[in-house]
Structures are given as structure tokens and as C-alpha cells.
Amino acid sequence: MLDTARLKYLIGKELNVDSRNIHASMCGEHDDSEFPVWSKAVVGDVFFKEYLKDYSKDNNETKLIKIFKDVRDSAYKIIEKKGETSYGIGLSLTKISKAILKNQNSILPVSSLLKNYYGINDLYLSVPAIVHRQGIRQVMKVGFGTLIGIGAAAVSSIRLGQKDYDATKYILYNVVILNIITGLLVTVTSLIFLKPILLFFGASANSFSYAYDFISIILLGNIITNTYLGLNSILRSTGHPSKAMNATIITILINLVLNYIFIFYFKLGIRGSACATVISQFIVLI
Numbered sequence: 224m225l226d227t228a229r230l231k232y233l234i235g236k237e238l239n240v241d242s243r244n245i246h247a248s249m250c251g252e253h254d255d256s257e258f259p260v261w262s263k264a265v266v267g268d269v270f271f272k273e274y275l276k277d278y279s280k281d282n283n284e285t286k287l288i289k290i291f292k293d294v295r296d297s298a299y300k301i302i303e304k305k306g307e308t309s310y311g312i313g314l315s316l317t318k319i320s321k322a323i324l325k326n327q328n329s330i331l332p333v334s335s336l337l338k339n340y341y342g343i344n345d346l347y348l349s350v351p352a353i354v355h356r357q358g359i360r361q362v363m364k365v366g367f368g369t370l371i372g373i374g375a376a377a378v379s380s381i382r383l384g385q386k387d388y389d390a391t392k393y394i395l396y397n398v399v400i401l402n403i404i405t406g407l408l409v410t411v412t413s414l415i416f417l418k419p420i421l422l423f424f425g426a427s428a429n430s431f432s433y434a435y436d437f438i439s440i441i442l443l444g445n446i447i448t449n450t451y452l453g454l455n456s457i458l459r460s461t462g463h464p465s466k467a468m469n470a471t472i473i474t475i476l477i478n479l480v481l482n483y484i485f486i487f488y489f490k491l492g493i494r495g496s497a498c499a500t501v502i503s504q505f506i507v508l509i
Contacts, residue, residue, distance in 0.1 A: 224315045227332045229294045230259055237290060240266060247271065248332045248351050249294065259291055284472055319354065326356040335362050395457065402453045406446035413442050437497045444501030451504045470507050478503035
């Protein structure tokens, strides 16, 4: 929760927007293995990454990296200057206490005991949860691949610290298998009900064919996306946050190049953009 507050503040500062209108979370553990869930971050009613595309002329990926590093390293800087981070911790505890005492049903990123959470059990992780007078009322679920990666990242960090390398390999194996299974289930279910799903989310007569073509291909590559997200989280938690970030940057660059080739050279239109997304993730995954 403390670093989530820092994340919101830094996003607001970067965009010159009141941080109370920023909705974003830091997840995982409260240390160097934590990470921001950029795909869920919202500025007002606009997704953060979409906001950057529309209103920022700077290098957006560089901006994301800078904000993340500033959040991650902020505690070290504060401790270096004043020896402790008591004020931030106090403010976080005050907010949690108010949510409990006043029964506010606030959604806060707090450490929660996960039960049957995409197959994760008996593990405490910081995830968004609804907090009221009895404590945690409900744990909020984020994307499949991300959550599998969060759980596996925490467990693999513990096993590496214990120098139990066989158990770490076993966790990695299970991440791949679990992502394949969940990815396959989501793909099959979504493809069966894709038309009503698109209509429910507001696809118009003019945009429906484009949305259908794009999402169909994205769903066919969902196993790749799930596995990519899961393994990227593990990479961060096992002492390689720079490699994880570099993998993300390389994926984006490959995606840009393939988008140009598929859309303008092969004339594939929206389908080409979807193919570029899946193929770029697959290349970096391999």
C-alpha cells in the first residue's frame, strides 16, 4: 500500500494530474521484486497507457521505467536522508484503520492470505482487496497470467533464498503448465461467446468486424501471452528486474517493427497488428 501511494503520487506528478484521480497498484512483495500493474492503471476514466499515447510526446516506455524505479528505490533514498520511513508507514496504517473503523469498503492493496486464487493457496501477497470493519471482505482478482506470475514469483524467491534450486525449477515448470491450461480455457470460452462479449462491451456495427478480427487472433495467442506475463514476473522476483524490463522493451520494439511490416507491406490491416502483438511476445518468450 505504501508503494502504491508513491506510485500514484509520481504518476500524478509526471502528468500534472491530481494523484487522487490516479488508480494504480503495486503488487507482489514490498521489496525489489514488487512491480506496478501498468495494464490496470487508470487516469480518471482513461487507461494510463492510452493517456500517455494521447497526451504525452515523450518516450512513454522510458517514462514508465523511470516511475517504476523511482517508486522501488524511494525507500532507500528516504532512509539515506532521514534514517527511516515512519511517516509513510504511519499514513498507510491510518488509511487502513479508517477503512476498518468506518466500514468504508475501500479497495486497498494489502497483504492478503490467498485461498484458491488461480490455484494459489496459503500464501500472503499484496493484491487489491476490499477492506471493511471485519478486515478483508473480498480479494480482487487481476489477469490470469499476471496473478500466476505473482504467486510463483513470491514462492520462487523464497526457494532461491533457501538455495532449493530443484523446488525453483519445479515452480517454473508449474507456471508454464498452469498458464497453458488457463490460457486454453480462456481462449476456448471467449471464442465461443466472442460475438455477445464484444456487443456487451459496446462494439458498434462499424467497429465490430475490426474488433472481432483483432480479438480472435489475440485469443488464439492467449497461451503465449499468459506464459510471457507469468515468466516475466518470476524473472523480476529472482533478482533480474532489469532483464524483465529489457524483455518488455524488446517486445514493444519488435511489435512496432512487425506492425509496420504486416500493416503496410503485407496489407493485413487490423489482423496484422494482432499478429504482431502475439509474435513479438512469442519471440521474446523463446
